[in-house]
Amino acid sequence: MCELLGMSANVPTDICFSFAGLMRRGGGSGPHRDGWGVAFYEGKGVRCFHDPNPCHDSAIAKLVESYPIKSENVICHIRQANVGGVSLANTHPFTRELWGQYWAFVHNGQLTDFTPKTGQFSAVGDTDSEALFCHLLNTLTTRFSEPPSTTELIEILSQACQPLLDNGVCNIMLSNGDWLYTLCTSKLHWITRRAPFGAAHLSDVEVSIDFTEHTTPADVVTVIATEPLTNNERWHEYERGEWRLWREGEMIIRGSLQHRV
Amino acid sequence: MCELLGMSANVPTDICFSFAGLMRRGGGSGPHRDGWGVAFYEGKGVRCFHDPNPCHDSAIAKLVESYPIKSENVICHIRQANVGGVSLANTHPFTRELWGQYWAFVHNGQLTDFTPKTGQFSAVGDTDSEALFCHLLNTLTTRFSEPPSTTELIEILSQACQPLLDNGVCNIMLSNGDWLYTLCTSKLHWITRRAPFGAAHLSDVEVSIDFTEHTTPADVVTVIATEPLTNNERWHEYERGEWRLWREGEMIIRGSLQHRV
Secondary structure (H helix, E strand, O other): OOEEEEEEEEEEEOOHHHHHHHHHOOOOOOOOOOOEEEEEEEOOEEEEEEEOOOHHHOHHHHHHHHOOOOEEEEEEEEOOOOOOOOOHHHOOOEEEEEOOEEEEEEEEEEEOOOOOOOOOOOOOOOOHHHHHHHHHHHHHHHHOOOOOOHHHHHHHHHHHHHHHHOOEEEEEEEEOOOOEEEEOOOOOEEEEEEOOOOEEEEOOOOOEEEHHHOOOOOOEEEEEEOOOOEOOOOOEEOOOOEEEEEEOOEEEEEEEOOOOO | OOEEEEEEEEEEEOOHHHHHHHHHOOOOOOOOOOOEEEEEEEOOEEEEEEEOOOHHHOHHHHHHHHOOOOEEEEEEEEOOOOOOOOOHHHOOOEEEEEOOEEEEEEEEEEEOOOOOOOOOOOOOOOOHHHHHHHHHHHHHHHHOOOOOOHHHHHHHHHHHHHHHHOOEEEEEEEEOOOOEEEEOOOOOEEEEEEOOOOEEEEOOOOOEEEHHHOOOOOOEEEEEEOOOOEOOOOOEEOOOOEEEEEEOOEEEEEEEOOOOO
């Protein structure tokens, strides 16, 4: 199973602490040796780092861990390949431009009986994850010629994800730089940190941080991850089929896909 | 004036040596303090590094200079902003997916009397460079519903660039990972290195390399840059209006835009 990490914050915030924990799982404390990647939004821009090599000994991962890139939306993925070989083209996050925004996508899972919708977006690599991303974007462009309201958009997006609940494992993080959409069909956890801030300790490596030294009382930062990254805080577990839309650190809409029985 | 750097090679080759020279111009020996970026193709995949900070003291640039990423096509840009503020969204290279390939674009120049063609590709930032990139892609998708032959494609691309020759400065590098298209309307130089290889010395910093230690006799590597990067080799200057298409280090098609008088 791949590992996902996302962040939504109301002030540009670096993700070095969480990333330090996650990267140990990339071939270090975890089995995910098949590459990793991260997308940082800064305003309308996005910068991605992709590496098809294991992240626990990646020079690029060491840079990302030590160089504080301040962002309001981040998504990150470390890969345990199942569909599609280990290559740069198959390394998440995948990004596309739609309606003058960069959209970035990471996915954990395997899809069965899935026929992607064709349209203006095509996959470059051969993962089912990238095919799913293009399917979702093609669904949106077929339905909307102009950017709809966020509420409308998320409704159609969630409807398009509906069949995925019963066709395999499909945990998703998708951002357009404005919001962060997260869907859990098997495993995802979240934590929102806000004042009064305290200290946190990573589960995977002997690293602690005192957030009071790095924050102001108005800061709100939510971190979403496959497994909790710290062992002294209370993380919340997504329900199976639950989706949550985050903006500026706060959950603004949530819902649940329904099982077909 | 921004600085451009491109590479086309028949074997995966790192660009550390040339990049070391170029980055000194990013606020060091040159006036280009407004960010930099580079796109490395590896197979069908592409990895980009973008930094809105000056590259001569960028931690990310130091990584790119010291970490040999092997690629067959590279394009790189250091920016001296004119249209569009300094931000990540305005930092080259710009990338889009078209026909299941990642296309990457860098541009040096300023455009006047330019109205970009609308279509499925929209700019995210506010540079004329990204607007031009989207214009070219929208021109291609309007003309072709399926990927055409390279010859046909380059003909339409060059026709679309024709008006740019008389409407400002427009030096371009565009790659889809298969080939590298280069257009010069004011300044661009190239050098092809092949056996017998020799030593080269950078113009901007005291760094030399002996290519015989890093190559095999079958290697062919072309480097294209705004200004020659070495001071002991013979670089060739593009003519004004000249375009060249490179693949695997060799020039496969060339042509010239005509001035309208």
